[in-house]
Amino acid sequence: xxxxxxxxxxxxxxxxxxxxxxLSLVSFLGGGIVGALLLFLRIGGNxxxxxxxxxxxxxxxxxxxxxxxxxxxxxxxxxGINVPAWLAAGIALVLWTAAFxxxxxxxxxEAVARGQWEAxxxxxxxxxxxxxxxxxxxxxxxxxxxxxxxxxxxVKGTALTSIIGFVELSKAGTVVTNATFQPFTVYxxxxxIYFALCWPLSKSSQALERKLNAAHRNH
Amino acid sequence: MPxxxxxxxxxxxxxxxxxxxxxxxxxxxxxxxxIGKSGSGKSTLLRCINGxxxxxxxxxSVAGSQLLPDEVHLKALRLKVGMIFQQFNLFxxxxxxxxxxxSQTVVKKTPKPxxxxxxxxxxxxxxxxxxxxxxxxxxxxxxxxxxxxxxxxAMQPIALLxxxxxxxxxxELVAEVLAVVRELAAEGMTLLMVxxxxxxxxxxxxxxVFMHQGRVHEIGPPEDVFAKPKTPELKxxxxxx
Numbered sequence: 001x002x003x004x005x006x007x008x009x010x011x012x013x014x015x016x017x018x019x020x021x022x023l024s025l026v027s028f029l030g031g032g033i034v035g036a037l038l039l040f041l042r043i044g045g046n047x048x049x050x051x052x053x054x055x056x057x058x059x060x061x062x063x064x065x066x067x068x069x070x071x072x073x074x075x076x077x078x079x080g081i082n083v084p085a086w087l088a089a090g091i092a093l094v095l096w097t098a099a100f101x102x103x104x105x106x107x108x109x110e111a112v113a114r115g116q117w118e119a120x121x122x123x124x125x126x127x128x129x130x131x132x133x134x135x136x137x138x139x140x141x142x143x144x145x146x147x148x149x150x151x152x153x154x155v156k157g158t159a160l161t162s163i164i165g166f167v168e169l170s171k172a173g174t175v176v177t178n179a180t181f182q183p184f185t186v187y188x189x190x191x192x193i194y195f196a197l198c199w200p201l202s203k204s205s206q207a208l209e210r211k212l213n214a215a216h217r218n219h
Numbered sequence: 220m221p222x223x224x225x226x227x228x229x230x231x232x233x234x235x236x237x238x239x240x241x242x243x244x245x246x247x248x249x250x251x252x253x254i255g256k257s258g259s260g261k262s263t264l265l266r267c268i269n270g271x272x273x274x275x276x277x278x279x280s281v282a283g284s285q286l287l288p289d290e291v292h293l294k295a296l297r298l299k300v301g302m303i304f305q306q307f308n309l310f311x312x313x314x315x316x317x318x319x320x321x322s323q324t325v326v327k328k329t330p331k332p333x334x335x336x337x338x339x340x341x342x343x344x345x346x347x348x349x350x351x352x353x354x355x356x357x358x359x360x361x362x363x364x365x366x367x368x369x370x371x372x373a374m375q376p377i378a379l380l381x382x383x384x385x386x387x388x389x390x391e392l393v394a395e396v397l398a399v400v401r402e403l404a405a406e407g408m409t410l411l412m413v414x415x416x417x418x419x420x421x422x423x424x425x426x427x428v429f430m431h432q433g434r435v436h437e438i439g440p441p442e443d444v445f446a447k448p449k450t451p452e453l454k455x456x457x458x459x460x
Contacts, residue, residue, distance in 0.1 A: 113308075115304060115306050115308035116308060116310065118271055118302075118304065118308060119302075119304060119308035119309075119310070119367075120310075120322070121270075121271065121293075121297070122269050122271065122297055122301065122302040122371075123297065123301075123321075123322035123326060123370070123371070123374060124294045124297040124298050124322060124326040124327075124374065125322060125325060125326055126290050126294065127290070129325050129326070133321055133325055134310055134321075137312045138310075138311065138312055141312070
């Protein structure tokens with residue numbers, strides 16, 4: 001039987017962690033774009049689109065991410081479309097992230113005081129101008145800390161994609177464990193790597209929250 | 220010819236009819252105080268005039284611009300009437316100068332340098348020339364309200380609606396805001412103000428409107444309304460027997 005040093009284990013895990021990072025970035029950026037789109041459909045005032053986005057958000061928030069991954073991976077397979085694991089993982093995570101971000105951001109837009117709408121309206125601004133120059137700049141400030149905070153959930157969410165066979169950090173952990181028979185060491189290292197990815201994110205979220213609040217101390 | 224024509228305006232919130240047929244004509248240069256108990260519909264009337272509330276009946280026009288609920292007509296109307304709010308509603312992410320500049324550049328498409336010059340002029344007019352670069356949260360309530368007035372004036376409206384502009388202010392800050400409003404009145408600006416400052420209304424206004432239960436209950440020059448109230452409701456409101 002082959003012997004594995006801790007460095008061998010760590011090296012393999014770190015190589016796989018690259019895919020966790022890539023998948024996180026893709027999910028977060030893609031989810032951000034789709035989420036922004038959903039946000040504008042939601043608050044744009046069209047009743048059909050508002051209803052659509054509401055159900056979309058409820059659907060994705062109301063089902064486990066794991067089921068969404070299964071559906072993306074196996075569901076499309078039923079129609080004879082062969083979906084590789086990386087694509088299914090990417091699609092499911094982007095859609096899932098989008099639902100949560102759209103909902104977080106909607107809360108931020110609604111947190112802007114009604115008086116801001118009224119003041120900008122009474123100055124003659126139209127809806128798009130109000131949004132662009134008055135509401136969104138304020139909502140953005142409120143949105144940054146929870147958005148960064150949610151990115152932690154995205155990073156951890158990528159772990160589930162191991163189940164459909166995408167080789168990222170968690171899957172690599174399983175593979176390496178099967179080869180080394182050292183589950184405690186391996187999963188301990190896996191956990192540490194996740195922590196190293198997530199901890200700076202949650203810290204920066206807290207720091208941003210303090211910083212952005214400080215700018216509004218008199219409100 | 221009246222500048223603001225309010226004809227049989229009705230407004231209801233659900234079951235509650237807050238305006239039960241208001242008729243009021245305002246001539247250019249008139250300063251009108253609207254007084255009355257809370258819930259009498261005075262703020263709602265003001266908010267109807269520039270379309271912040273939709274009306275359920277009647278009509279409102281300002282200098283020929285009819286109040287209609289689409290964006291084009293609303294914009295035309297709102298360019299003619301400015302509004303000052305109880306809570307100031309300055310844009311907190313912009314400086315005082317930025318607050319006054321924004322709507323000029325965005326709505327009127329005034330080039331930035333001209334808008335900035337206008338902003339300086341208007342801030343000077345309300346006595347805040349040196350606060351051009353200050354953010355709203357660095358200003359006192361009175362100063363914020365004066366910036367809000369400058370912001371409305373920069374759009375060069377022909378009338379201003381003032382919705383309890385001193386009600387959210389500490390007592391010692393009320394005077395500085397009223398001084399600015401008094402000056403506007405003296406310069407001939409048409410003003411429609413909902414106010415609890417009776418002394419101010421008596422001194423500055425050309426007419427006083429007393430609203431009661433969604434109707435114009437009494438109307439007249441301040442010396443009549445305050446000194447010789449006719450109805451028991453107004454007497455009770457003014458605290459005279």
